Amino acid sequence: MSVLVVVECDKGEVKKSSLEVATYGAKVAAQLGTTATAIAVGEATEANLAKLGEQGIAKVLYDAEPRLKDFVNNAYTKLIATAAEQEGAKVIVLANSNIGAAVGSRLSVRLKASLATNVVDLPKTDGGSFTVKRGAFSGKAFADVTLSGDRKIIAVKKNSLEAQHEAGKTAEVSSFSAQLSDADFADAPKQVVMQDQAGGVLLPEAERVVSGGRGMKGPENWHLIEDLAKALGAATACSKPVSDVDWRPHHEHVGQTGITVSPNLYIACGISGAIQHLAGVNSSKVIVVINKDPEAPFFKAADYGIVGDVFEVLPKLTAAVKELG
Amino acid sequence: MKFLVCISNVPDTTTKITFTPDNKEFNKAGVQFVINPWDEYALTRAIELKEAAGSGTVTVLNVGEADTEPNIRKALAIGADDAIRVNAHPQDAYFVAEQIAAIAKEGAYDVILMGKESIDYNGFQVHGMVGEMLGIPTVAPAMKLDMSGNTATLEREIEGGKEIVSVNTPFVASCQQPMCEPRIPNMRGIMTARTKPLKVVAAVGEPARTQVSEFALPPKKQGVKLIDAANAGELIKLLRNEAKVI
Incomplete structure (x- = not known):
């Protein structure tokens, strides 16, 4: 018996979300009195995989x-x-x-395992039961879900727990082969197209997000959002009306029918805060709202707010961040 | 081409979520239910592809009790040809996937479409489970779907980009924007929907593998701290020194 952690890698690096997953897996293994092994997918380097020891992983399997x-x-x-x-x-x-x-989802059927996705906390394993807390109703609620059966699969929501770093600990990296044949690659992509990452930070992995709504008045004003995002090392995002009218690409649309984010800092500029948008952001740790309408519903969900014109406030914020150095 | 479009019945996106006093169940009182918004992409795209080919059928499938029928009729009004309702409470993703797989197999459907996830359970699981149960490919989440004969070309969203994938029928795809502009029913659709066939069948398969023991609402915010717009730079200091997020 052990805990198996699936670690996603990209361009040699372990993704931040996978460092969190490795930490989660190591903690579950400790709870169950066993060890955590990782299987790496994507493009990895042996040195970076060995560093998963810092997250508490004992062994890493890698198929080159x-x-x-x-x-x-x-x-x-x-x-x-x-x-x-x-x-x-x-x-x-x-x-x-x-x-x-x-x-x-495929593994759960193949391995006859119960599956919980969107999990936000470590399991409760008292008395042989296995219960996890997961996000439901598109961020508007949580559900405690009990998983039955001998095997369980857990998909951990990004930024739900902090990755641990125990400096100096290394994992043993072993080569591994699943004897994959051509048939297993029948659904391989014909082409992979990556977005132009001018800002450099991907929204789903971002710790900080600067987001714009209709109050930005047009795509030509987005440099104000981008400047602040760049200064903060943040990703850019938008509300649904903005992506609906193609001011911004749909993959930046945050909300109930877009993507759900849970960064440490979410700065909403000129977004009124419709319930569908709040659902996508309300698990952010700190929410800042900038809106000229003091009655904007978003202020009720915010930690910090500025009632003012985004076109005046944003440049001041960008300048203040640059001053901090 | 036979399309099977799976729809779920979910609270309208504007719903304020509350639970029964014991926090065991979602409080349906006064809640308007709609076709899951993600499923609308699947439905509309299936209808568009059928129209473009000039032949084929679009069947909608829902796993739910009789109270979901108004939304099944709505899907028929939007343009599906017939409907199947599996008469059961959708206990969990595995249970629902079993129902879809059984019907897809029996009806020999070529293309099985659904939304990326339901906006109430947010499982994002059913697509892969159905694909695995039937031993056919799944493409999830799909942003674009085109068909040429028995071959489909899809764009699959990945973190930071997209993959172009092509698969042969039968396959499963879970759909999201910007696949198409979801249609709304017109008057003629609403009239004809009343007489389109809606078959009710019993559930099959094993019981659910997961169970919700309790629901909870997110903790309330402490209240907003307002900073004067003239002194906006103060916010950055607070974010560094007080909130410690930058």
């Missing part, structure tokens, strides 16, 4: 098959299922990402 660099649903599922069988994993932990959801 080059076709695993890009996400391939069937191949990833088989790889992780094979590792789970080899390790006798009773609990599998992955990120609540597009990869985690695609693989976790």
Whole structure:
């Protein structure tokens, strides 16, 4: 019996969300009196995988098959299922990402495991039961869910717990092969197109987000959002009306029918705060609202607020961040 | 081409969420239920693809009790040809996936579409479970879907970009924007929907694997601290020294 952690890597680095997943897995392993093994997917380096020891991982399995660099649903599922069988994993932990959801749902059927996604806290394992807290109603509520059966799969929501770093600890990295054949790569992507990451920070992984709404008046004013985001090392986002009229691409749309984010800092500029938008951001740790309308409902959900014109306030904030150095 | 579009019945996006006093169940009192917004992309795109091909059928499937029928009729009014309702409470993602897989297999559907996730449970699980149960590919979440004969080309969203994937039928895709502009029913659709077939079948398969023991609402905010717009830079100092987030 052990805990298997699925670690997503990109360009050699372990993704931040996967450092959190590794921490989660190590903590669950400690709760259950066992050790945590990781299986790495994507493009990784041995040195970075060994550093997963800092998150409490004992051993990392890595299949250097080059076709695993890009996400391939069937191949990833088989790889992780094979590792789970080899390790006798009773609990599998992955990120609540597009990869985690695609693989976790298939794995749950293949491994006859119960599955909880969007999990925000460590499990309660008293008396042999296994209960986790997960986000529901698009961020408007939480549900405690009890998982039955011998095997469990947990997809952990980003930024739900802080990755631990125990300096100096290293994990043993072992090469691993799931004996994948051409048939396992039948659904491999024909092409992978990455967005132009001018700001450099991806919204789903971001710790800080600067977001704009209709109050920004037009896409030509977005440099104000981008300047502040750049100064803060933040990702940019927008409300639904903004992506509906194509001022910004839809992948920046945060809300109930867009993406749900939970950064440490969310700065909303010219967004009134419709209930659908709040659902997508209300698990952010600190919310700042800038709006010229003091009655904007967003202020009720905010920690800090400025009642004022975004076109005057944003440059002042950017300047103040630069002054901090 | 036979399309199977799975829809779920969810509280309207503007709903203020509350629970029964024991926090065991969602409080449905006074709540307006709608077709899950993500599922509307799946439904509209299936209808568009059928129209473009000039042949085929679009069947909508819902796992739910009789109170979901108004939204099933709405899907028929938007343009689906017929509907199936599995008469059961949708206990969890696994249970729902079992129902969809059984019906997809029996009806030999070519393309099985659904929304990325439901806005109430937010599981984002059913697509992969159905694909695995049927042993067919799943593309999730799909932002674009085009068909040419039995081959589909899809754009799959990944963190920071997209993958172009092509698969042959049968396959499962979970849909999201900007796949299409979801349609709303017109008067003719509403009239014809009344007489379109809606078959009710019993649930099959194993029981659910997960159970909700309790719901909770997020903790309330302490209240907003307002900073004078003329002195906006003060906010940055507070974020560093008080909130410690920058």
